[in-house]
Amino acid sequence: MTSESGTTQPESIEFEFDGHRVHAESGQSVAGALHAAGEHIVSRSFKYHRPRGLLCMSGRCPNCICTVDGTPNVRICTQAAKPGMVVKSQNAWPSVKFDLLRIFDKLHRFMPVGFYYKRMYKPRWMWPVWEKFIRRIAGLGTINREHGAEGVYDKQNLFTDVAVIGGGLAGLNAALAAADAGVTVTLIDEQSELGGHLRHDPDLAESIISRNALASGSSASQPDASAFRLISLSDLIRRVSEHPAITVISSAGVFGCYEGNYLGIQQGQRMIRLRAAQVIVATGCWERPLVFENNDLPGVMLASGAQRLLHLDHCQFPGEAVVVTDNAQGYRVANQLKAAGTRITAIVDVRDNPPESADGIRTFRGHTIISANGSRHVSGAVIAPLAGHPKQTLSCRWIVQAVGFTPANSLLYQNGCKLRYDESVDQAVVIQHVPSMYSAGAVNALHDPRDAALDGQHAGLAAAESLRSPRLCGETEPSIAEATQRRGERKEDSVPSCHYVSPSGAKKKFVCLCEDVTEKDICDAIDEGYSNIETLKRYSTVSMGPCQGKMCQSASIAICARHNGQSIAETGVTTARPPEQPLPLGVLAGRALHFSLVRRTPMNAWHEKAGAKMGDAGNWKRPQVYSSVDQEYEAVRQRAGVIDVSTLGKIELRGADVVKFLEFIYPNRFANLKVGRVRYGVICDDAGILLDDGTIARLGDDRFFLTTTTGNADAIDSWFRWWLAGRPEWDVRMTNVSGSYAAMNLAGPRSREVLKKLTDADLSSDVMPYLAASECQIAGVSAIVLRIGFVGELGYEIHVPSQFGLHVWEAILEAGREFSISPFGLEAQRVLRLEKKHLLPGIDTDALSNPLEADLPWIVKLDKDDFIGKESLARAQQRGDRNKLVGFRLSEFVVPDLASLVLCDGKLGGRITSCGYSPAVGGTIGLAWVPANLARNGETIQIQVNGRMIPAVVQDEPFYDPSGSKLKS
Amino acid sequence: MSFQIDCPNCGCRPVWEYHYGGTPRQRPDGSATERQWAEYLYNRPNIAGEQTEWWYHRSACKLWFLVRRDTRTNQVLETKRFASATE
């Protein structure tokens, strides 16, 4: 169905509903097609399994929730029918037409409010039985695990000057006014086409156009209209759509407004995150249902729902209808239904003297509806004067209610605006906006189209204006003042009736359709002490259903107020939190590929080609093992191996105060570090906790080259900068060169011979001893070479500019070929370093480990001047060690899991942090935290492995080359 | 948290580019008592209102700078470099 031309023949399509075929016109909603086909029961209620039919036709109630093509909980009134679609009703067994679980409706005596708190916790042993039962009966929809997500859930980030939420009259005017004032505007609208509720209320749209004609004809007599232009709806939509500064996001819902005007928007399977400088909330209102007996029967509809079916889905309402109303909309809908061929039995108007009247339609003034008759569909309406009697029954198939609105203000609440219930308009209105947030139109209680349009223009101009001169917090926005003034000018006749609940009635009167909570349930809950609106909500579950209280919030507050003898303003509202509407989890979880960083070293392609098994180390990809851990281990111990350590953090420090800085940062000494030497160091915080370790090389008098561990590269960078930020007078210039250098560790007894082939530099132990640092040419590239040995062999850590990393790596492997060199991965390195008892910060240490206890007491120089952690370490030393990190050798040939427990006299004593099979020892070795009294060489500790205690012997010395002769060779 | 902070180098950027560094506190010197050290190490003020705090522009320029923020609303009232703060 195309709206542009009446000549297009509507294409007929077919889909499936609960196993049988339904015809639809193209463009029609699934719900519209079901209505046209006479399928009026589309779901069953949550608790009592009562039949439910279409109510709001705008995605704001729970009544039309179905499973569509395997996706549960789809609202079929906002879902366009597509050929071949498979629609299934939910929450019914065996079917919505005949649901055996309807028996619950008769058992309501046993399911009073809060029944799951009262009935199902005693006796305790029954709980598993209850739980199974509840799990099967409760919940909405079933996830089809085979089905998976169709298409891709995605994310998008957008920016705008002004975001306008809502494409109705106020929103359209706001967008146009702001854009004309020269700022960029993004208009977000939930419908597929702009126009708000005027889309389905053609008479109202007409009335603005004619009034506009009037206004422009005599603008002199309309002082406030002179500043603004009112144009017809279709003109307005065209201008907004064509405006180069306006972006329209249609069929999209704003589910959250977060601080900094950050909007979360769902558009189909996409989440849009929109950052706006200014936000205008023009979300309007939705119609609220009246609470009366059997008000949930199929055939009972909201007026706007009926209008949507009439005008958007081109449906009819065969038979008779009763319209219950307290405003002009009821009369419009009655006339529209009549024009579409429905017989209007009567208009039942709550007001005694309504200004409206309807030609040729019987009207009961000062009356309301008491009850809907019928079991599976409306067959009649019982009406009475407001006092409740005498009653009379009218026969009808449809009950259409037009009894007022609930403002869609939850985004305003979410963002911290202050609102107060105003009885004169029967609606909460903003009394204070937060900065950079505006509201306009019906959400400001301006329901007259002309008022809404002007309010929108005011807000649009104000938002554009404040982009030029930012407003201060708390200053009243002009549009509120304007709105308040205009609301004050409302005519007597538009005073609302505040009619929420019909009098009397013993049958179920539903307040919350989602959760099947009745008026009686709410009153009972209040009588039981849950009289505060927040506790009432939690206890009775009112407003906690899929519609998030859209259908029941107003009435539940009104009933709570009445039962407590309070006013609605005193009763308050429950806290509004995102999401404003239910979201598919896929939208939240959807991919954001470009946000997940992957880092690869310059030698990465080589590793992959060599078939290395790659693993994650933070954002980095690192080779775990190339061929076999044993072979790689053996190459390093017997001949030569090389490992890619480009991922190390690397920092260059220059300046006159670098030594002072290092003396302050590290617990060990650096003043005496000579140029051309490198030293191991650990970094502690002021509590003396070990944060990281690394090497510090002095390349010149005031030039140092530092490394950090891979995992802490960023944290140490930030740590250094933080201490420097507070000491601007220190001459320390810091450059993070982590990415600028590729690095590799060449290790093994033959490594000197390998390296010799690639450099003219003298590598002999006299010139380049253990812990020497030099700058020289390796394979034709300037390199920093550190003679250190993490794995316990003669070794060189070689740093070269990244772009030459692969070249030098390949040159080393080539030069080492005659010695059968092998690349080695992290797994081999872990065994090699464990044999030397080298700890890994963050793996062998945690947030309670200090270097004294972590077996590094020699590194702490308490006789130094102040350094970070000195005070705490001095106190820790006085206190003595409580626990210590020790090496152990297991007596059996098993490898316990990490974090296996160390037990002392049957009590928890410690845990192991590293362990593995050591070829050098021929058994399992590891590191463990144990109580200080057990941390003695030769002491036996008990380690729990698979529930069994296995003895292990504490060993002080490294497991491999304890004297370090290989290292220093 | 989705507010924005004005980095003195980079301008207005979302909060997740930054890292919070606590409120500036005087580090005790060697003569401080154990209680003063414990206060410095383990106690943090938890102010409902305006406070000045360290922030680090971790995803961009790596500057540590000072931010005055209202903890109740996350409104950023002022940002400045440390050096200029002492002037």
Ligand code: FES
């Ligand atoms: S009828 Fe579909 S949500 Fe109300």
Ligand code: FES
């Ligand atoms: S009607 Fe939906 S939560 Fe109450």
Ligand SMILES: [Zn+2]
């Ligand atoms: Zn920055």
